[in-house]
Amino acid sequence: xxxxxxxxxxxxxxxxxxxxxxxxxxxxxxxxxxxxxxxxxxxxxxxxxxxxxxxxxxxxxxxxxxxxxxxxxxxxxxxxxxxxxxxxxxxxxxxxxxxxxxxxxxxxxxx
Amino acid sequence: xxxxxxxxxxxxxxxxxxxxxxxxxxxxxxxxxxxxxxxxxxxxxxxxxxxxxxxxxxxxxxxxxxxxxxxxxxxxxxxxxxxxxxxxxxxxxxxxxxxxxxxxxxxxxxxxx
Numbered sequence: 001x002x003x004x005x006x007x008x009x010x011x012x013x014x015x016x017x018x019x020x021x022x023x024x025x026x027x028x029x030x031x032x033x034x035x036x037x038x039x040x041x042x043x044x045x046x047x048x049x050x051x052x053x054x055x056x057x058x059x060x061x062x063x064x065x066x067x068x069x070x071x072x073x074x075x076x077x078x079x080x081x082x083x084x085x086x087x088x089x090x091x092x093x094x095x096x097x098x099x100x101x102x103x104x105x106x107x108x109x110x111x
Numbered sequence: 112x113x114x115x116x117x118x119x120x121x122x123x124x125x126x127x128x129x130x131x132x133x134x135x136x137x138x139x140x141x142x143x144x145x146x147x148x149x150x151x152x153x154x155x156x157x158x159x160x161x162x163x164x165x166x167x168x169x170x171x172x173x174x175x176x177x178x179x180x181x182x183x184x185x186x187x188x189x190x191x192x193x194x195x196x197x198x199x200x201x202x203x204x205x206x207x208x209x210x211x212x213x214x215x216x217x218x219x220x221x222x223x224x
Binding site: 032034036041042043044045049051085087097098099100101102103104 | 115142144146152153154155156159169170201203205206207208210211212213214215216217218
């Protein structure tokens, strides 16, 4: 799977929007972009995924650059419960879907 | 729907002891995998399976064995525990579709003394 690059940490204030960036300059045309998050002392949980178009769900929005070399996870109104490590992962449609994790971005949310 | 169930949640072993970490899923997923997570680190892949009877090594397989005799279960065996295997272990399962999500268990916190 192609590699991703994320900032080590980001900070936000409660009820403000948060934009978490991910660079994936070597992405191939069939790679999906997945985001997971890991709350303290828990296993990772799925947040959102996309291929080319922007995606929205009840948890977040995913904005994908036109050239697909970067993407941004958007939390519209951060809450204290959103404090977690966020992982951006690429998966190839030609291979088995076994997520490979980097270090992710640790999001700190201030009251 | 139980999802992915890991047992035990906590375990303390002495160096040289053996044990099996259990993982079961009830979603009929073909893919299952084991990860370890050390403090301040991301998850590293130990072993994975793409179906019953098929297993393969991940990034850090040494010291661990796996087998997949059924679709539901994917146990991880430590044959001779070492302090370096102190970690939090996560099991995950996913379907064969790459545009769906993987499901993770709540983890097993293992301490080897």
